[in-house]
Amino acid sequence: MNLYALIGFPLGHSFSKRYFTEKFQREGLAETHVYELFELPEANELPALVAQWPELKGLNVTIPHKKAVLPFLTELDPLAERIGAVNVIKVQSDGTLKGYNSDYWGFRWSLERWEPFQQLQPKKALILGDGGATKAVRIALEDLGITYKTVSRKESDAFLNYSDLNADVLAEYSLLINATPLGTYPNVDACPDLPYASLTEQNLLYDLVYNPEETLFMKRGAEHGAATHNGYRMLELQAEKSWEIWNE
Structure with missing residues (x-):
């Protein structure tokens, strides 16, 4: 299973979960791809979350963690570095985390x-x-x-x-x-x-x-x-x- 998720706190109605769930169904990926919501009160809980879910491939990040997750990333895309905030994290094949900004x-x-x-x-x-x-x-x-x-x-x-x-x-x-x-x-x-x-x-x-x-x-x-x-x-x-x- 390929797992993707939104992290933030609190998480109410989520555009991302609906969008990706519909996308996976539409593109025939629903059997192998799932998008979840993970409420993360503190950004420092990110490493434990990633360790807990080995099937995790990527995360979207929303308030209040777009800046707070930066210290827990291994690498930062140059654009995300310029902006000083990330809303996308890629879990790389070696388990390290790279941050990006797709809001831009x-x-x-x-x-x-x-x-x-x-x-x-x-x-x-x-x-x-x-x-x-x-x-x-x-x-x-x-x-x-x-x-x-x-x-x-x-x-x-x-x-x-x-x-x-x-x-x-x-x-x-x-x-x-x-x-x-x-x-x-x-x-x-x-x-x-x-x-x-x-x-x-x-x-x-x-x-x-x-x-x-x-x-x-x-x-x-x-x-x-x-x-x-x-x-x-x-x-x-x-x-x-x-x-x-x-x-x-």
Whole structure:
């Protein structure tokens, strides 16, 4: 049996388990491949987990362990090293663990393949939020040649504050990426505090949130002509990249 799993804590509803279980059934792999959920309260429990399951081939990593697992890996892919976080671990044939980041590819590919992005070709972006989800996003934007500023409620010279945002800023920084959890089910009536009336059809709104399908952030942007994109395609593409890594 080839075992794959998601580690994190706590683990509620899992996109990954459903996605890979359906993939294995669809591709005739269900007899030999299985995807499980392993709740891991502490990242230092990783070596014992790997030892306990010799059939383990690969792991996805979610909050709060994307940085915390780093000391327990034998090797780090150069991209994961740049980002400083992993969401994929490959159990190599000698039992050692190598960390990768497929969030980067999920975000980058979904952005590059988005038709309004191809048409408008934005040069500047605002990243709303400064949590762990922004690490891969920042590196992907850099590699795409897009300069960015981070918007946060924290008082810091390094960030813009939400009160700094006006029509001029939104015209200059035409791509807006919501990397906060605002608007995620069940809190669907929440959204980042933006001057939405200043948005135009020259703006692109990308939400890392994927449930609901259309967040309030997206809905309010669309009302003013902005193109919108949710985070579901990013999840699918990062999962496919995980599969590619495990099978290299």
